[in-house]
Amino acid sequence: MEPLKDYDALQGYMDRLGLFHMDLGLGRMEAFWAARGMPGIPVVHVVGTNGKGSTSTFLCSIARTHGTKAGLFTSPHFVSPRERVQVNRALLGRDEWVALANEVLTTPGGEALTYFEFQTCLAMLAFEKRNVDMAVMEAGLGGRFDATTVFSPRLTLFTPIDMDHEKILGPTLVDIARDKAGAIHPGSVAVTGPQRAEAMIELANRAEAVGARLIPASDVADPVDGLRLGLSGPHQRDNARLALAGWRVFAAMADIRSEADAEGFGLESAFVPGRLQRVSLGGRTVILDGAHNSHALAALGEALKADGIRPASVIFACLADKDVSAMLPLVRALTDGPVLVPGMDNERAGDAARIASEMGGAARPAATLADALSEAFAARSEAQGPVLICGSLYLLGEFYRMHPEFLTK
Structure with a gap:
C-alpha cells in the first residue's frame, strides 16, 4: 500500500x-x-x-x-x-x-x-x-x-x-x-x-x-x-x-x-482519567468511573460508601456483550434517584431502552449522553449529591469528547 x-x-x-x-x-x-x-x-x-x-x-x-x-x-x-x-x-x-x-x-x-x-x-x-x-x-x-x-x-x-x-x-x-x-x-x-x-x-x-x-x-x-x-x-x-x-x-x-x-x-x-474522577461541570459535581462489569461496580459502590458519597442520579450504559443481569442490581444500589440510560455512538452498545426496562424502578432511557446530563442536572440540587457516570469506558469516552479538558489532571 x-x-x-x-x-x-x-x-x-x-x-x-x-x-x-x-x-x-x-x-x-x-x-x-x-x-x-x-x-x-x-x-x-x-x-x-x-x-x-x-x-x-x-x-x-x-x-x-x-x-x-x-x-x-x-x-x-x-x-x-x-x-x-x-x-x-x-x-x-x-x-x-x-x-x-x-x-x-x-x-x-x-x-x-x-x-x-x-x-x-x-x-x-x-x-x-x-x-x-x-x-x-x-x-x-x-x-x-x-x-x-x-x-x-x-x-x-x-x-x-x-x-x-x-x-x-x-x-x-x-x-x-x-x-x-x-x-x-x-x-x-x-x-x-x-x-x-x-x-x-x-x-x-x-x-x-x-x-x-x-x-x-x-x-x-x-x-x-x-x-x-x-x-x-x-x-x-x-x-x-x-x-x-x-x-x-x-x-x-x-x-x-x-x-x-x-x-x-x-x-x-499517578493519574489516569475515569477512575473515581471528580470534575465540576457548570458548578455541578460529576463523578466519572469506568466500572464496566459486576466486580468493578461492586468496588465502585464500596468506594463511594467509604467516602460518604450518595449520587443523586446515575448515568449508566454498557456494551451488549456484558452480563447485564449481574450488573443492574449493583447499579440500582448506587443511588436513590433516577438511573438514566443513554444511547451510545458505538456499534457494540447495549440497547438503552431494554436496559432501562430490565432495571425497572426509576430507570429510563435517554437519547444521548448530553440529554442524560441535562435531565440529571435539571432533577437535582448539589445538596442531593453528585451525578455519577459509569458502566462503560466508551460512555466516558463520549463525555471526554464533549469535555476534553478533564482528560488531564
Whole structure:
C-alpha cells in the first residue's frame, strides 16, 4: 500500500481495520516480529480483569520517580488512539505516529495485523526508538493469545481476575483465569494481587507447569494504607500495592535501588482519567468511573460508601456483550434517584431502552449522553449529591469528547 501521508490518513486506516475486530492468536504477531527482530526492551506485562490501567499507571509513575524511562501501552482510549502510547506520561506527536505506522506497514506481515495488533507493534517500535528502560504493556483481552503476550516479558503482574468477556474467554471463572494465566512465560516471574481461590489455583498451576515463579504482592510490599495515592478508592490500594511490588521485583532484576520516598511520590503523583474522577461541570459535581462489569461496580459502590458519597442520579450504559443481569442490581444500589440510560455512538452498545426496562424502578432511557446530563442536572440540587457516570469506558469516552479538558489532571 502507499505510505500514509498524515495522521488523518492513519486514522482512516485504523478505522478501516475496525476497533472491535478481533482474531485471537499470536501467529500474525510472531510473524511480524520474526521479520522485524524483537526489541531487547525489558517488558512488564499487566494482565487481569479489573485494575490493569491503574496498576500500569502506578508502576510507570514509580519508575519515573526513580529516573527510569518508562513506556506505557494501555487500552482502550477515550478520545484519540494516541492516548494508548506514552513515554514518561507524554503522548507521542501525530507525525511520530505516522512515521511509526509506516514502519509497521512496510515490515513483512504489517498489513495483516488487526487494529489492536497494529497499535501494539507501533507502541513497541516507539519504545525501542525512544530507548525506554521499561515497557509496561497492558493486555487487551485475556492473556494466552493477547497480542501483548508475544514479547515474552520477564515480569507479569496479575490484577484481580473476575467474570468478563465470557463469550470469548469462557463461561466460568476457571476458564477465564486459565486463559489469563497463559500469559506466564517459562522461567519468568509473576506477581499477583489478591485473587479468588479458583483464579489463584490456575495461576499456580501455570507457573508450576512452565517453571515460573509466582509471588503474592503481599510478600514483597506492605499495605500502602499510610501513603497518599493519586487515584481514589479503597480498591486502588490493592492496585498500588501490586504496582509497588512489581516495581521492587523489576528494580531487583535491573539492579536499581528502590527508595521509599521515590516510591511514595510515584504513587501520589499517578493519574489516569475515569477512575473515581471528580470534575465540576457548570458548578455541578460529576463523578466519572469506568466500572464496566459486576466486580468493578461492586468496588465502585464500596468506594463511594467509604467516602460518604450518595449520587443523586446515575448515568449508566454498557456494551451488549456484558452480563447485564449481574450488573443492574449493583447499579440500582448506587443511588436513590433516577438511573438514566443513554444511547451510545458505538456499534457494540447495549440497547438503552431494554436496559432501562430490565432495571425497572426509576430507570429510563435517554437519547444521548448530553440529554442524560441535562435531565440529571435539571432533577437535582448539589445538596442531593453528585451525578455519577459509569458502566462503560466508551460512555466516558463520549463525555471526554464533549469535555476534553478533564482528560488531564
